[in-house]
Amino acid sequence: MSPEAKGQTIGKDAKDMQELNLTVSSSPHVRCNESIPKIMWNVVAALVPAAAFGVYYFGANALLNMVVAVVSAVIFEFLWEKALHKKVTITDGSAVITGLLLAMCCPPSLPWWMSIVGSFLAIVVCKQSMGGLGYNLFNPAHVGRAGLMVSWPIAMTTWTNMDGSAAVNAVAGPTPLNAFKHGGQDALFNAFNATDWGTVYQQMFFGMRSGSAGETCTVLLILGGLYLIWRGYVKWQVPVVMIATVGVLTAIIYSPNVAVFEMMAGGLIIGAFFMATDMVTAPITLKGQIIFALGAGLITVLIRVLGGYPEGVCYSILLMNTLTPLIDRLVKPTVFGEVKAKGAK
Amino acid sequence: MNLWKVFTRGIIEENPYFVLALSLCPGLAVTTSVVNGLTMGCTVWFVITANNTVVSIIHKLINKKVRIPVYITCIATIVTCVQLFLQAYAPDLYKALGVYLDLVVVFAIILARAESVASKNGVVVSFLDGMGMGIGFTIAMFLISFIREILGNGTFFGMSVFGQSYQPALIMALPPGAFMLIGFIMAGFKIWNKHVEKQRQLKGVEG
Numbered sequence: 055m056s057p058e059a060k061g062q063t064i065g066k067d068a069k070d071m072q073e074l075n076l077t078v079s080s081s082p083h084v085r086c087n088e089s090i091p092k093i094m095w096n097v098v099a100a101l102v103p104a105a106a107f108g109v110y111y112f113g114a115n116a117l118l119n120m121v122v123a124v125v126s127a128v129i130f131e132f133l134w135e136k137a138l139h140k141k142v143t144i145t146d147g148s149a150v151i152t153g154l155l156l157a158m159c160c161p162p163s164l165p166w167w168m169s170i171v172g173s174f175l176a177i178v179v180c181k182q183s184m185g186g187l188g189y190n191l192f193n194p195a196h197v198g199r200a201g202l203m204v205s206w207p208i209a210m211t212t213w214t215n216m217d218g219s220a221a222v223n224a225v226a227g228p229t230p231l232n233a234f235k236h237g238g239q240d241a242l243f244n245a246f247n248a249t250d251w252g253t254v255y256q257q258m259f260f261g262m263r264s265g266s267a268g269e270t271c272t273v274l275l276i277l278g279g280l281y282l283i284w285r286g287y288v289k290w291q292v293p294v295v296m297i298a299t300v301g302v303l304t305a306i307i308y309s310p311n312v313a314v315f316e317m318m319a320g321g322l323i324i325g326a327f328f329m330a331t332d333m334v335t336a337p338i339t340l341k342g343q344i345i346f347a348l349g350a351g352l353i354t355v356l357i358r359v360l361g362g363y364p365e366g367v368c369y370s371i372l373l374m375n376t377l378t379p380l381i382d383r384l385v386k387p388t389v390f391g392e393v394k395a396k397g398a399k
Numbered sequence: 400m401n402l403w404k405v406f407t408r409g410i411i412e413e414n415p416y417f418v419l420a421l422s423l424c425p426g427l428a429v430t431t432s433v434v435n436g437l438t439m440g441c442t443v444w445f446v447i448t449a450n451n452t453v454v455s456i457i458h459k460l461i462n463k464k465v466r467i468p469v470y471i472t473c474i475a476t477i478v479t480c481v482q483l484f485l486q487a488y489a490p491d492l493y494k495a496l497g498v499y500l501d502l503v504v505v506f507a508i509i510l511a512r513a514e515s516v517a518s519k520n521g522v523v524v525s526f527l528d529g530m531g532m533g534i535g536f537t538i539a540m541f542l543i544s545f546i547r548e549i550l551g552n553g554t555f556f557g558m559s560v561f562g563q564s565y566q567p568a569l570i571m572a573l574p575p576g577a578f579m580l581i582g583f584i585m586a587g588f589k590i591w592n593k594h595v596e597k598q599r600q601l602k603g604v605e606g
Contacts, residue, residue, distance in 0.1 A: 171568065179579055183586075204575065205568040 090187070093287050093333075094147030100278035101154055101328065107261055107271040112162035116267040120157040122166045126173040127153030134182040148187050152176050155195035155328060158268025159321055159368065160202065163212055171205070172198035192375045193335050196368045203368070213264040229265045230258065231319045231364040234312075242315070251311050258318040269321045279327030287333075289340055292347045293326035299351025307359055322354065325367035335375045341385040342378075350374045405524055409531030412595070416539030417581075417588040421508040426543050427577045429499050433556050436544025437537065438492050442481050442500065444533030447509050449477045451529035454517035470513045475504045508536065539584075546580055547571050 109117040131149040135142045156172050176198030181190040203210045213229050233245040246263070248254050257263055261271030269275075282288040297317050305313035316322075330336060330350050337343050350370045357366025415421055422443075430436040453473050461469050482500050485493040493500070503509070512532055517525040548554055551571030553561050570576040 183582070201570055204573065205570040206566060207569070209566070 090148070091146045094151055096285055096287060097151050097282065097328070098147055098154065100281045101151070101158065101268070102278075104261075104271050104274040104278060104324070105154060105158055105268045107274050108158065108162065108267040111261060111270065112267055115164075115166075116157075116162035118166050119160065119162065119164055119169045119267060120154060123157035123160075123169040123173050124150050124153035126170045127156070127177050130173055130177040131182065134178055135186075140186070143187065146187070149177060152181070152194045152198075154268075155324075156198045158324060159195060159199045159266050161210060161213055162267040164202075164209055168202055168206060168209060172202045174198075175201040188334055190334055191378075192372055193329050193332050196329060196372050199368050200372060229320070229364065230254075230263050230315070231358065234315070234319075235358070235364045239312070251315070254315060255318070258315060266321060269324045272318045272323050275323045275327060279323075282327070282331075288327065288331045289343060291340065292331050292336070292343050293323075295344050296326040296330050296347035296351040296354075297322060299348055300355055303352070303355040304359075307355070316355075316358070320358075320365040321367040325350075325354075325371055329367075329371050330374075335378060337378050337381045337385065339382070339385050339387060342381045345381050345385065346374050346378065349377065402523065402527055406527040406531045409528065409533070409535040410538065411535070411588070412592060413532075414535040414539060414588060415508045415532050416536055417585045418592065419508070419511075420585070421511055422506040422536070423581070424502070425499055425506075426539065426581055427574045429496055430540060430544035430547055430577060431551065431572055432548045432554075433541065433544045434492065435495050436540040438485075438489075438496060439499065440533075440537030440540035442478075442485075442496075442503060443506065443509070443536050443540075444530075445481060446474060446477050446503055447512055447533045447536070448526060448529035450474050450509055451512055451517040451525040452522060453477075454513045455520060455522045455525035458518040466514075466518065467510070470510060471504065474509055474513075478503045508532065542584060543577065543580060547577060551576060 105120060109120070127149045128144050132142060132144050134140075135144075153173055153176075156176055157169060160169070160172065176194035179201075180192050180194045180197035181187065184190045199210075213232075230242060230245060233241040237244070242254065243249065246254050246257055248257070259272045261274070263270050279288065279293055283290045300322060301313045301317045304316040308316075326347070330347055331343075337346050350367075350373075353370035353373055354366045357363055357369060363369075409415060411418075413419060416423070416426060425439050425443075429439045450470070450473055454470060457469075457473075458466075478500070481503075482493070485496075485500070512528060516528045520528075545555070549560055550568050551573075553559060553565040553567045559565075568576070571580070
């Protein structure tokens with residue numbers, strides 16, 4: 055058989071295999087135990103404790119928003135894939151994560167129908183219209199949140215106290231970051247009924263504060279993040295660099311005491327562990343991810359200190375998402391066997 | 400050339416806004432209400448038709464090297480007429496459209512039709528092409544402003560649609576909402592045109 059004919063036969067075989075839904079790839083054929091659904095459902099598991107705390111602390115409307123956001127995200131994904139005759143991928147858990155993260159980043163008092171609009175923006179506008187999972191440029195949950203923020207600024211910045219479901223000293227009205235931004239340290243202590251930083255830290259750490267439905271409980275979010283790091287889905291450097299950047303910069307601008315508070319405030323913890331580490335919208339290499347985390351932390355501080363909004367994690371991660379392709383290009387590793395860099399051994 | 404085809408191609412098949420994707424800026428800027436959108440659409444409709452007619456009459460007299468400045472002068476003259484007309488009879492609209500009326504002079508779609516159709520064809524074809532393209536553009540402006548006004552303001556021609564309890568989505572009143580909307584309508588036009596093309600091919604095979 056001539057080489058050409060042989061090549062054609064192989065090409066034909068490859069085509070047949072693709073039709074059988076078999077993957078044709080070059081060696082080495084290393085089997086891996088991981089799959090998209092497994093990773094996604096693990097992330098959901100890591101988020102559930104913090105979400106459950108949000109429901110316990112803020113009451114039924116937080117739960118309603120989470121359920122509506124998750125269900126509508128899955129339905130939008132299903133409808134879009136059906137309409138375009140694509141493979142339906144609602145069981146891989148990615149839409150569930152998007153819906154859950156969206157609800158966790160929004161105020162617990164949000165009217166439920168706004169969660170549906172947010173899911174539409176996240177799934178249809180951000181994710182599926184760009185080609186589905188793996189092709190979206192921006193973090194879907196944050197796109198949904200940003201869209202809601204632009205559309206209904208009042209509903210998105212109305213922070214309610216918890217209802218009577220939990221007997222804890224909750225902070226009513228503005229979020230801690232809001233209080234600090236407009237009234238400084240005194241307003242912050244007032245908001246917590248505290249006289250020293252220790253009380254503030256304690257309440258922030260255990261989530262006894264007003265804020266978005268799932269972002270308040272620092273300890274549970276960190277535990278969820280540690281679980282993902284232990285599973286190997288998240289590189290520890292990313293959340294550490296992002297949170298440390300915020301800490302260092304605020305320590306320089308204000309004081310170390312404020313820095314500890316800023317690191318636990320707003321959506322920084324959930325953003326650093328669950329959004330900045332998104333496999334689709336963050337850079338591929340570790341070096342790139344660290345640059346991403348550094349930039350996200352820097353923009354967060356800039357918005358918190360100089361910007362009009364009290365919190366900037368959402369926009370900082372969205373802005374860094376736009377830079378992801380450039381960062382990837384910047385830190386592209388040299389291919390094995392390529393020309394050696396200067397000074398290499 | 401089939402005159403009916405010349406007239407209708409601008410409406411859907413070669414819609415200047417959603418298929419040729421020319422002159423996108425007014426769709427972001429002035430389509431926050433149906434009145435503004437329709438005024439802009441009709442202005443462009445009139446300018447494009449009048450300009451096509453004028454250019455088709457004079458194109459043989461123009462030296463090829465200076466044709467673009469001459470076209471621009473023609474368009475500017477017609478736009479000035481429309482501006483003066485609006486200023487006299489609809490001063491509120493004139494104020495609402497503001498600088499975008501001046502910008503009609505440099506709309507790509509008007510120059511493109513003058514260059515690609517009016518300078519090569521007779522008066523009748525150019526006039527019909529201008530009418531078709533103008534209608535297509537007006538439909539596009541109406542479609543965008545219709546959806547934007549309903550979602551972004553809860554009104555239609557200034558009348559409340561959903562009642563007082565409706566909380567309008569501000570994003571639709573702002574440029575990002577218009578961007579997303581235009582993208583989705585474009586996708587719709589693409590799907591429709593593909594469908595029509597497929598039907599046509601099937602017919603061709605059977606015939």
